Amino acid sequence: MVDVAVVGAGQTKYGNHPLGLKGMWAEAAERAFASIDGDFSPSMVDEAFIGSLAFGGAQLGNTAALLTEHSGMDGVPVRRVENACASSGFAFRDAWMAIKSGQADVVVAGGIEKMNDLTPERKRFWLGVSGDTEWERLAGLTFPGTYALMARRHFHEYGSTHDDLVNISVKNHAHGALNPLAHIQKQVTFEKAASGFMVADPLTLYDCCPTSDGASCVILAADHVVKRFTDSPVWVRGSGAASDNLALHDRPSITQLKATQQAAKLAYGQSGLTANDIDLAEVHDCFTIAELMATEDLGFAERGQGGEFAREQRGMLNQGNVTINPSGGLKSKGHPLGATGTGQVVEVFKQLRHEVEQGRQVDDAENALTHNVGGSGATCAVHVFGREIA
């Protein structure tokens, strides 16, 4: 069966972006096109998948066609992929499957979200539409509250503490401070992160990712055309995805994400790699507790040991076996919902090609993983990448 590689990747800076949807997407696509070493034209694209929640509803219908129209991909079959915050993780998987199926050779996967042009009330509405609305919203829950319930339960079951979450926040801010594309490019001290404004007890402002504008775009190619574009592709060695109950109360456990576990099992299985082989992981830390649980669900820490992993800063850049969120993660790099999944791939693409800015490169990076979660765990896409083909 055909193998698939990423041959180009680019993104906007995340944050309060001055441009709207068309401008942001064009910027990300332009950077992705420019990152391709060989000759490339958007007319070469066979298929495109663009993830977005369509935050704010301004372009809820035909979002993707509008974006390809403004990035030179005239006539390319395209669709919007929506799985909440995991939209472009799934767009990437769909792009991978399009090539795997033999129906396409060159495919674009991307994502976009414009979040900072709304009133605070509208933002809170859109930030809360991806849970089980009928049951969770009527209990006063949006995602800060949902993840706070997970955090407190994890503390109770495993003895993890809020200090462990603070360590995650400090680490990701330290990484993000080195990333020129990050939304929040500043370090925070443990003391400051520990004393943040309480958003949803026990989660403070420093446990929560920001609402960011941003777009990301990656270009995938089939093995038989890869050489046209680059001599240093990043191979997609495994793709896994899964879903779970939307509502927290419908799950057997709220201290682990079953969708992550299942997606990771599939992706590792295809890749022939294990967690021990991964040098860097971009994980979905919409809240610090989400990263703590991800380190367990992805196999970097034993069940219940995520707190200890964080406490010992084993995910800090080049400190342990695996660097977690060298980009700064959602916490510091930012979280433009639909753009996040392929934004993680942008980071992995640069890391595995050893093209990251000075001071942020993971040493000798050979294999990497992305982990993109929708909502509180209803959907999850995990991908494993390598400099070498399996």
Added chain:
Amino acid sequence: MMESDVWKGYLAAWTEQCIMIQSPFVHKGIRVFGPDSDYTTFAIAAIQLHLQNGGLLSVVSAPSEIEPSIVQYATGIEISTMDNDSTPEWDLLIGDDATVVLALNNSSFELPEFETKIEVDAQFHESMMAAWKKELNISNVSQGAYVSMALYNEGANTRMTLASDVFGNGPVWPPRQMDSSGQRPDVQRQPLQTNGIVESWTALSAAGAPSEFSLRAPLLEGLTTVYVRLTDGPHGVFLMVDDEEHDISIGNSVEFVIRRIYGQESVVRYGLKARPI
């Protein structure tokens, strides 16, 4: 001789022929509703107490201040209206203050005077009443989640009575449409016990609360939500109520009571809230 106790967070007194539900809160010498109660929640509490005491009831009359569909969803008891020809033997009566009486037709009774009187903070009370009025104004366009009336009504009975489906070895709540073998659930829904144990909780700041609560959350200094293991097994998430004097912890016991949740398009949405016991 009337018996009396606290019931669902309200003052209650009863005989075989009469049940009175009254607010513990007083403002300017008059009994007033708490932040999420009204005649409808009092009427439901009265019927629930009567049924709990073994009383029989099928149809009752009620004034327009009591929302008949909510009472029926929550209790299964029909409210007589001009549209149905049922003849009620019991009447729901409301007072000028925050009092509801459920009484057998033509029975005579003397209402007791409760000593419990909790003086509400005047500014809080008036601000809360104003917030509800604004929230329920038809011209107020909420930025909150849009749970349509059709969607709300579809789940109202299971939401308010904890009616569960039967799948395999045990009850499932909230209800599901189909199990993993593609089978529809047993249609004989069973109401679960209305209590449980807190397994996790969070207190959302007013700024972090969903936007449908944006008018009232600042007055309440945020919202507390609990993740509860119901006594019969399933889990649920619920807003806390009557918890001003309680520090919530994992392992606490709670009971469920019907209260106002929020208002949208001039309609109050009611549901279960968790109350410390």
